[in-house]
Amino acid sequence: MSSTASLIYSKAREESFQPPPAAKKSRASSQQSSSSRSAARHPIPWPHPLSYLARPTTLAAAGFWFDPAPSSPDRVTCYYCKKSLGGWEPNDDPAREHARRSQDNDCPWATVVCSVELEKLNSSRQAIITDSSRLPTNSQLEKARLSTFGRLWPHDSERGHQATSKRMAKAGWVYTPTPESDDLVSCFYCETFLDGWEPTDNPLHEHKRRSPHCAFFTARVQLPATNNIADGEFEEPVKPKKGKSKAGSSVNGIDLPSSQGQNGKRYEYCDLRHL
Template identity: 25%
Template sequence: MKTGGFRYTGVGDTARCDSCGLEVSGWIQNTDPFNVHLERNPNCTFVRFVQSKTTLILNHENNSTKQMNAEYNIDQWNRQNKLFELDILKQVRQRTFSNWPHETTLMKEQMIIAGFFHCNVGDRVICLYCNLICQQWQENIDDPVEIHKTLSPMCPYVLFMLTRTEPSSVSIVNEISTDNIDYQATLLNNNNQVRFEQIVYTSPCHIAYISIPSRQATFEIWANESSPAIDDLVKAGFFYTGIENIVTCFYCNGSLKNWGENDNPLIEHIRWFPHCAYAKQLSGPELHDKIQKAKSIQEVQGISQTSTNQMNNSSVSNHQRLQINDENLLSRLVTARLDLSISQRLLNQNFKLSVIKRCWEDQLRLKHDDFVSDCDLFIACIILQKQIEHIGGNKNNIIIPSVKMKLIRDRQHS
């Protein structure tokens, strides 16, 4: 199961992939977990990573021809599969370094650029994409970017964010059907300037559903009467998954459900998946910005209300850091936060109570403040969980960059 990217959830025979969230049950003997993973979610980061390693192994030989093949396959894979890191994740990564022990700002900025998250233990950092864990950095000597690239060259973050790649030549056109000219003319004359003729240069997640007819065909078994028009869903980039009323974007792999008759598929697409380049080009910058501004206002209002509730619960002003003078107070504050909805949701996502509790304790004890967002707590739990899994009580699993790099250099010179 582990080689297939799964871990046991503790429920029946259900196994889960922590990279993509896929859960599979009903296993039968001699089933290959990786093939199941590949079939169910070929776009999973773990699956892509394993496939890339296989390509390298199959093509890596000492002669120059084979080496050229290996280099070509890496480059081809880079162009066809892209990792887009959401801005919110970048912001969370930056905030994990708020109590970074090294004095120089340069080292912290280098860590952030290199894709590392701070672990709240000394100067220990981890990459959530490849699980590389490093500690005991030497300022002005260790280069986080170079170390990440050297020690984990097949890490998705290294391949997509730290290695320069050429833009893809794949073009995706949401072609205009001649069957509905009047409807399209109305859209094109609308103030939102919805554009169907523009080309998006990148690779879609679901190549089979690039064209409108292919997406339209999936809705033959669509039975949700109180939903937007099928044409609107299709033109917004969605195809029907065949499950309840869940539709998925062929381009960004974003899925939505629980549709209402008055919902606008394109607007909902942009609202929930603002980084989908297909939806962004489809709507045009004016509509895209308008939707994002409206969403930001809603989020600010929600954060403001959450902050007010937290202030009432802890009797602490929003403008003051929490003053925790003893462990009894810390325990009471943590207990109160374990009752929050985000903590309960994480419990339902199979995070152990001890992990969630430890994250709250570290946050309040070390940073004297609540998590800025639910996402910050979620990432903190992932960071702690991955340390538990990959260190396993053995400190030898924590890499000391200067020592490891010296071993590599010595091996190269010998």
């Protein structure tokens, strides 16, 4: 995987904020490997202190990698949608700024990760949603989750495998691979992640039995005018699963089906100080 393509990993995006390691004398093969690993890093340091909300960890979690320019030394770019933001101020929240600039759902990462993180901060434990378009089972959110898998999901090419990318997206999973696990997925509603998917695994069942109270299953839409509450619907049957148990916990994962922007998108840049 090229250094640019490796930005699909959250860790690689975070490492892009670090300066390249000092060159060391080594064999040619080692030099090539080191160069590949540091190609996404810049000699320009991240200019803001850790007191800023926009830190390497929070920016990477929001889908950004460090992409400075002479006129914008704090520019970052989303690996999936190629939107670039610069001019960060102390209270600018990366997830919020990314979500604000993806109101038309043109960035799956902003739609199903950043926006969900903000909803968790602003909602009660009852998971009441006033906008039906933000119901976890909404078709547009399902489509955005599916986009994070792209063509990289390893089990789509395995004949008869039940954990296809379409079923994963329908069950609330977002693709968040790591160098160590190419089939790691995450739910950002309950902060659960699973990997090691077997051919007979049912994505919906695996999610529900580990986190039955996840907002993906319990969220309700309450319309302000009528106070009517509508439940989410789940059409896929739940079947018992035999086999090893997978552990769940939180993860800051990633996006992107390829190293190029979706549909050949061009870079867009916005200076937050001028808004």
